[in-house]
Amino acid sequence: MGGLLRGWRRRRLFASPSRDRRPLPGWSWIPFAALAGVLGVLAALRALGVDGPDWYRWLTDPRQAVVPALFLGGILAAATLYGRARNAPGRVVGVLSVSAFALGAVVLGMASYLHCGGDGPPFFEQLIWVLSGNGADPWGAGAGCPQQPPLAHHLARLCALWGALASVLGVVAAMLRRQIDRWLASVADRAVLVLGASAQAAAMVRVLAANRSPRSSLLVVDHSGDEAFISTVRALGGRVLAAEAVDADLLRSMVTVRGRISVEAVHIIEERVPEALATFAQLARVLDAAATNEAVVTRVLLRIDDPWAAENWRRSIVGPQRAWLADALSATEQTARALVARVALLGAGRLVLAGQGDLAAAVLAEVASCERERRVLHPGSGTADLEVVLVGTGAAALAAEHTAQQARFGNDPGITDLRVVDDPATDPVLVAAGRGVPTTLLVIAQAQPELNRPTRLAGQLPEVTILAVDPTSNEIPDQPLVGRLTSFGVGLLTGDEPPEDHWTRIARLLHNAYLVQLGDAVGQRPSSRPWSELPTFYRDSNLRQVHSLFSGVALLGRSWAAEGDGEPLDAAELDYLSRREHESWRAFYLANGWRPGPARDDDRLVHDWLIDWDALPPPARVRTTAGVRRSLALLDTAGYRSRKQRAMMPFRRRGEVRARQLDVSWQWRTESGAVMNAAAGDWLVTDPETGREWSADPGAFAASHELVEGNRFRRTGTVQARPAHLGERVETLEGPAVAQPGEWLVEGDLQERWLVPGPRFTEAYEAL
Numbered sequence: 001m002g003g004l005l006r007g008w009r010r011r012r013l014f015a016s017p018s019r020d021r022r023p024l025p026g027w028s029w030i031p032f033a034a035l036a037g038v039l040g041v042l043a044a045l046r047a048l049g050v051d052g053p054d055w056y057r058w059l060t061d062p063r064q065a066v067v068p069a070l071f072l073g074g075i076l077a078a079a080t081l082y083g084r085a086r087n088a089p090g091r092v093v094g095v096l097s098v099s100a101f102a103l104g105a106v107v108l109g110m111a112s113y114l115h116c117g118g119d120g121p122p123f124f125e126q127l128i129w130v131l132s133g134n135g136a137d138p139w140g141a142g143a144g145c146p147q148q149p150p151l152a153h154h155l156a157r158l159c160a161l162w163g164a165l166a167s168v169l170g171v172v173a174a175m176l177r178r179q180i181d182r183w184l185a186s187v188a189d190r191a192v193l194v195l196g197a198s199a200q201a202a203a204m205v206r207v208l209a210a211n212r213s214p215r216s217s218l219l220v221v222d223h224s225g226d227e228a229f230i231s232t233v234r235a236l237g238g239r240v241l242a243a244e245a246v247d248a249d250l251l252r253s254m255v256t257v258r259g260r261i262s263v264e265a266v267h268i269i270e271e272r273v274p275e276a277l278a279t280f281a282q283l284a285r286v287l288d289a290a291a292t293n294e295a296v297v298t299r300v301l302l303r304i305d306d307p308w309a310a311e312n313w314r315r316s317i318v319g320p321q322r323a324w325l326a327d328a329l330s331a332t333e334q335t336a337r338a339l340v341a342r343v344a345l346l347g348a349g350r351l352v353l354a355g356q357g358d359l360a361a362a363v364l365a366e367v368a369s370c371e372r373e374r375r376v377l378h379p380g381s382g383t384a385d386l387e388v389v390l391v392g393t394g395a396a397a398l399a400a401e402h403t404a405q406q407a408r409f410g411n412d413p414g415i416t417d418l419r420v421v422d423d424p425a426t427d428p429v430l431v432a433a434g435r436g437v438p439t440t441l442l443v444i445a446q447a448q449p450e451l452n453r454p455t456r457l458a459g460q461l462p463e464v465t466i467l468a469v470d471p472t473s474n475e476i477p478d479q480p481l482v483g484r485l486t487s488f489g490v491g492l493l494t495g496d497e498p499p500e501d502h503w504t505r506i507a508r509l510l511h512n513a514y515l516v517q518l519g520d521a522v523g524q525r526p527s528s529r530p531w532s533e534l535p536t537f538y539r540d541s542n543l544r545q546v547h548s549l550f551s552g553v554a555l556l557g558r559s560w561a562a563e564g565d566g567e568p569l570d571a572a573e574l575d576y577l578s579r580r581e582h583e584s585w586r587a588f589y590l591a592n593g594w595r596p597g598p599a600r601d602d603d604r605l606v607h608d609w610l611i612d613w614d615a616l617p618p619p620a621r622v623r624t625t626a627g628v629r630r631s632l633a634l635l636d637t638a639g640y641r642s643r644k645q646r647a648m649m650p651f652r653r654r655g656e657v658r659a660r661q662l663d664v665s666w667q668w669r670t671e672s673g674a675v676m677n678a679a680a681g682d683w684l685v686t687d688p689e690t691g692r693e694w695s696a697d698p699g700a701f702a703a704s705h706e707l708v709e710g711n712r713f714r715r716t717g718t719v720q721a722r723p724a725h726l727g728e729r730v731e732t733l734e735g736p737a738v739a740q741p742g743e744w745l746v747e748g749d750l751q752e753r754w755l756v757p758g759p760r761f762t763e764a765y766e767a768l
Contacts, residue, residue: 029081036074044111047152101163108156116145181239188217196269209236213536295591298324327501336362338494355445368414372637409639444468458485507542548584555741557725558642566641648720651765676734
């Protein structure tokens, strides 16, 4: 049993995205249907008096129990596999099953009764016996009737009973389907959740169903009542939860199990941004209140089509202390990524961009990001920079806007070879800009392109690949329309891949950099496959690495700069991040069933590096630190840089304590181990919930507490605080202390300073 469980766990753990799994073949149901048909035919022939060899008589013996079991199992298996292979809705499978049982009951019943003579008219009396449920019992009572019921009669009654039962169960299941879906959603070990009612949400469900891992349940909240949409979701294997509105209780039941986070991804795909933001706010509160699940990396993805609004929002909600990641999905950004991907696919040396507006600006931003990523991941590769030509009367303004937007986040423009043709984008101007370099990609990003213009340009530039906006579409087809001309629309989805968020992009780039280091060893292990073939577990581990770095930097007293430059990390900070990354990696592997061992064995989920940092061999430490450096460099390309927080922020004290004044001196230790000295007359303060004790100067205590009754005091007033820097020395009233990761530096009204661990600071202070 243990071996079976381990094998099941491995299959789940190393499951590649479902698009890489082989679906059930369309003929998989035929052998089981044939088995049931053959057994039914043999039983019918025996009932009709046909004799045969010994195996035939044994197989059709009325006392035989194996045949009814195989017959019934064959019909059930055939119906189930037909539904899986054909991706047929449950109602289709149910109709097929009931029809098969009904047909079997009629054929086998007629074969059983056909030779039995009765008082009624021939054939019709037997037909009445069959239609009444094969309940007649004429055996041995008339000419031609066998002395005991034949096997065919038993199979006919079995078909009639199971057909009736299947019909009743189908009706009950249809009536209770919503309740069943809600219950299954509440107990799902892992889930992918879709919130929102829109055409994009329906398309998103199809893509997520095709790409989710086998261990994840697909949950969809529906408040539109669209039966076609509901049927489609269920046909794709999803669970539909009907709700008039999305509230905290509903979200909690879907994203947590027993108080722990269980959801892998939440896609909020609303038509209107305000509704999406309101849903996100509720979801954030639910996730922040839930316990961390070290086996799951959770992402919350919110649809905001405006690319600049999406970029500003994603930077405003960066929560390094959160146990989950959030990002905005923009249809314009996703389309720009698909267009720039064609540059790499074609090996284009020049990109000509005609038009202004959001899409044109997003294409430039994507080109800049790709160029910066190339410099980090492939330094000194010798690849020539992409030449970008902007054409149109607003081309100079577009270039200036791009430079300003990149500088806002501390990035260089990214495009070293940018040329502006500030003339009207007429056909001759575009033809001139597109000629000269064989590998040119011309993108016409005008909101309302002139009718037939792309076709005319394709005729004049047959060697140039042209991509032109079609305002009526939201797809990017793989096949050109005419020659090398492709019309495309702006949409959230491009092809059959789910939209890639910023964090997944960085995780993918990190994995690609790892593959470059491996060289010829690529593909030798599940973890060294290309990203498109990488098992879900390793994809999640790369995402975990990005999240671990983001949250780890915050524990160093740093913030992620939304604008401007950052500050480089010193050796101690880099060492801490490396240690933390290893512990995060280790906890993730252990939570997913791996265990330490003397040698790595992926099949048995054994890894020799699942040990403490101090016990790691030097190559493991070097590789971990190199991974941290690469992650920081890739975050830098996206404009995320850390710098130390130096500004103090106001907070209000909250909660109650117990306190009494000391008659003698007293020595105590902080939670980080520093020794503190209290003098007679100082206050001994006790947390009533945890029992933790510390001392306070009389003046400072009086300024920050008010008596409730007895020895109970309420914490009052405000303080100034900021995250403490790693290793920062603080002179407290009780003695010197050195800041540890995650601690806060707090300053009172009397300019006294002290250090507070992060979790306790969150409980005892609230931001003003």
